[in-house]
Amino acid sequence: MIKVKGLYHSYLKDGKYAVKDVNFEVGEGEIFGFLGPSGAGKSTTQGILTGLLQLQKGDVTVAGYDIKNISRKMFNKIGVSFEQSNVYNKMTAKENLSFYARLFDVETRDPLELIELVGLKGKENIKTGEFSKGMKHRLVFARSMINNPTMWFLDEPTTGLDPAIAAAIKDIIKDRNKMGVTVFLTTHNMYIADELCDRVGFIVEGEIKLIDSPKNLKLQYGEKLVEVEYTQNGSVKKDCFSTILQKDKDALNKIINEKEILTMHTKEATLEEIFIKVTGRELV
Amino acid sequence: MKMWSSFKKELILAARGFYFYVELGFAVVIMLVILFAIPENFSSTNTEYFYFNLPEQGREISKNSLLENDTDGKIEEVEIETGGKVYPAGLIVSDEQEIYIFESEEAVRELADSERNLGVVVELDENNELFYRYYLQGYESTRLKNLLSVLLNESTVVLEERINNQEVRTLTTGFEPITERKNTIPPLVAFSGSLMGMFVMAAYIFLDKKEGVIEAYAVTPSSVWRYLLSKVFVLLLTTVVSGLIIVIPVMGFSINYGLLLLLLLTTGFFASTLGLLIASFYDNMTKAFGVIYLLFFILMVPGIAYFIPGWDPFWVKIIPTYPILQGFKEIILPKGDIVYPLLTSAGFLAGGLVIFALTNIRFKRTLSV
Structure with missing residues (x-):
């Protein structure tokens, strides 16, 4: 669905690249997470993929369209949910979506149905200028579905939302993905990436450092540890043992045989920890 | 359909906005000033x-x-x-x-x-x-x-x-003078109607830039030129309405309104595309204010020449507002030249189209994420 080869982009065309030699592919029906801290090149890459930034160097195809000679028809197939809540503040939620729907050449979804889907039922006739940031963000998310896109670009879709709403948004993404929609998810939230993505790409300082599935990354980079809580001489003790090192294995066996175990569980590395380990950078 | 939808959206935004009423209110104030504050003829007693x-x-x-x-x-x-x-x-x-x-x-x-x-x-x-x-x-x-x-x-x-021995030859005959009150119409219509469009257009674009809605529009199958043109149409509508608010109460139905509408539309088109072009270079009104102010000042100069008939240097004549003022004057003169406003309209339409094409290229290139 997306093919990116040798992508470079310099805002001032001065050889200082916001993204450099970026290569990746996103298959049909896949959820691909593009992860990195602020200023890493996530938005620049998404800007090029969605035609908002001109392609300077490299080969990019999106939904079968060559981005070099972008065709307006491509936008009938793609949907973009922006991080910025870019809606018309002087128009109501319904007016915003209705106006947007008329710009497409394909069958579009009912604005009221989408408004209800993102939990804004009853707010359809209120001007979005009166909406909270989270409500606007949900409307932008709803708008990105108006044309039933097969290629869906989501930029920080759960930012600023309370946990319940964020969970609902994640469910919508999962549902759309089950229906065959390809998702390009840009985020610095590793938890949502871990939960939703089939594969993730780590980008730092304009370069992709690694691409793999969260599961593989955890297997490859996560340390295999067991955390045990037990009682010894009347007090509670807590230890961590490697499941690979023989010395740790023996110590763990001894505790299991001789002590009263209170809790015991394996400890996996989080995506965030792996990101830091791989890139040497924090996500913020 | 897309064009109509964009135009309708712009009309809704304009009607719920500030600048739309400022422009029309300004026209009403000017009309009242012309009718009740400016005498039919200035006293020379x-x-x-x-x-x-x-x-x-x-x-x-x-x-x-x-x-x-x-x-x-x-x-x-x-x-x-x-x-x-x-x-x-x-x-x-x-x-x-x-x-x-x-x-x-x-x-x-x-x-x-x-x-x-x-x-x-x-x-x-x-x-x-x-x-x-x-x-x-x-x-x-x-x-x-x-x-x-x-x-x-x-x-x-x-x-x-x-x-009595001095010979006086009349070079032009058959013209009828207009009153001082009517003589004030061309500059006021030009500045409040046509040129105000430049400022209001830039303001509309900066508002959209602030809200980020241009990016949202850019990821639809509808072209950027439709977005820009829909704004121009709204500006043309307000230019025509504000122009008529000023002209009808003073001139009645004694002038060629077809010509007036043509000149209002073409000069309004030119001014609004100029506003678009300026807005394509800046992020907000504060940054663009210097350029807009300078341009306004330059475009005002022919207004001074208009009221001082003896001061008419060549460089003033090449400022776009000069032919606009003369065009409006020909329209309100009882036996004015029809060809001049027509040629002026054609010139401003052509100029507006060139600027619009440039603006479209600029907006395609400068959309940022």
């Missing part, structure tokens, strides 16, 4: 103060001589107060002058001083010949002073003979 320090007979002859031009042939008895004193006077009113005849030189001197008008004392010298003493304000030109000297020292017969 001079006021002069006389004192005839002459024998009774000479005084009567002088008064009767001035009375020949009085509108009703009678001297009106009035009292004028200045410096805490009241001076009785006879008032003679003609189309061009108001002459107060006082009974003392002191009254003439006081009034000339306080009211900043010409004072004249006429008396007899030792040779029993008429002697004139003028109270001027100090700023009168040498030409005026010389003229007064000539009038008093040359024989009126000689002066009349010389005037």
Whole structure:
């Protein structure tokens, strides 16, 4: 669905690249997470993929369209949910979506149905200028579905939302993905990436450092540890043992045989920890 | 369909916004000023103060001589107060002058001083010949002073003979002058209607940039030019409405409204595309303010030339507002030239199209994420 080869982009065309030699592919029906801290090149890459930034160097195809000679028809197939809540503040939620729907050449979804889907039922006739940031963000998310896109670009879709709403948004993404929609998810939230993505790409300082599935990354980079809580001489003790090192294995066996175990569980590395380990950078 | 949808959206936004009403409100204020504050024709009546320090007979002859031009042939008895004193006077009113005849030189001197008008004392010298003493304000030109000297020292017969011997040839015939009130319409329509569009257009774009809605529009199958053109159409609508608000109450239906609409639309199109082009280079109004202010100042210069017919240098004529003003003037003149507004419209339409094409390229390139 997306093919990116040798992508470079310099805002001032001065050889200082916001993204450099970026290569990746996103298959049909896949959820691909593009992860990195602020200023890493996530938005620049998404800007090029969605035609908002001109392609300077490299080969990019999106939904079968060559981005070099972008065709307006491509936008009938793609949907973009922006991080910025870019809606018309002087128009109501319904007016915003209705106006947007008329710009497409394909069958579009009912604005009221989408408004209800993102939990804004009853707010359809209120001007979005009166909406909270989270409500606007949900409307932008709803708008990105108006044309039933097969290629869906989501930029920080759960930012600023309370946990319940964020969970609902994640469910919508999962549902759309089950229906065959390809998702390009840009985020610095590793938890949502871990939960939703089939594969993730780590980008730092304009370069992709690694691409793999969260599961593989955890297997490859996560340390295999067991955390045990037990009682010894009347007090509670807590230890961590490697499941690979023989010395740790023996110590763990001894505790299991001789002590009263209170809790015991394996400890996996989080995506965030792996990101830091791989890139040497924090996500913020 | 997409164009109509964008236009409808822009109309909703304009109707719920601030600038739309500012433009129309401004037009209403201008219309009221033209109708109720600007006189039909500016008064050119001079006021002069006389004192005839002459024998009774000479005084009567002088008064009767001035009375020949009085509108009703009678001297009106009035009292004028200045410096805490009241001076009785006879008032003679003609189309061009108001002459107060006082009974003392002191009254003439006081009034000339306080009211900043010409004072004249006429008396007899030792040779029993008429002697004139003028109270001027100090700023009168040498030409005026010389003229007064000539009038008093040359024989009126000689002066009349010389005037009559001058040949006057009329180069243009068949035109009818318009009133001063109507003469103010072209600059006011040009600046409040057409040029205001430039400022309002830039404001609309900066508002959209702030809200980030241009990016949202850019990821739809609808082209950026449709987005830009829909804004231009709204601006044209307000330009036409505000132009008509000013023109109809003053001119009635005595002018060619087809031509007026054509010139309003084409010049409005030019101005709004100029606003778009400026907005494509900046992020917000604060950053663009310097350029907009400078452009406004330059475009205002032909307005000065319009009211000073003797000042018309070439460089003023190449400023776009110059042909706009002349075009509007030709439309409101009773026997104005039809070709000039047509050519002007064609020029501004062509210019607007070129700027629009450039703007479209600029907006395609400068959309940022």
